Amino acid sequence: MKGLLLGLGALFIMLVVIPTASAKVDGPCTAMIAGADLMLTDKVTVQAGDTVDYVFAADQPVVAYELQLLYGPYAATPSQGTSESGDKQISGTANLGDYAWLGVGLYEVKGNVELADGSMCAGSILVEVEGNPLTTAVGATAAAISGASTIGLILLFLKDAGVLFS
């Protein structure tokens, strides 16, 4: 039991303290999201409801691109498309306001680009959406669940200890 608790504690520290996604680009591309170069910047900050500009560039024509917003096991796609123009640069705007129901906070935004020669590029960056979590549906629900379960656990502990309801 002690070993299990120690193992869980070590995993918890690793998952929380060590950053999950540092910005980088894999493949022969450069990428900018919200004005930040993915090779140089780990995190950008935007206001809730803001749009996010993106630019993907390569030395080959871009044939397809996709911008994903990751939230746990779910991935939303704010922007995607194909190109037959032979342009070596694709730019556009993703409206994060369409995903406002997710609330505010820290998200991983991932870009995938397919080039004309069949090679792929992928890059990711952390995007912090600023705002008051308690005014969003997800934030308020999480706060209510956390508060209620904390009070419930304290009451149940006191009951088991014989302090309450004895």
Next chain:
Amino acid sequence: MEETRGFHFVFRPWRILIGLLFGVGYMILLQQYGIMTISVGKLVMFGLLGIVIGIALPTLATLIPRRERKRPSAAAMPPEAPR
């Protein structure tokens, strides 16, 4: 009369649900406050941590000395006074 009940493992199945809600609720709050992102690994980790807390609390509660009321037996009770 005060007595220590001593350490013994207590398992209450429905507390798994409360522990799970506790862990996942705080994980989402940490994400909303910009402290970390959410991933499948963290979802599992916080869920397990919550479940461990939910199961460990009743066990920890057994370590607290419990004051037990001594109930008088019927034989020891004084007879009712005649009216």
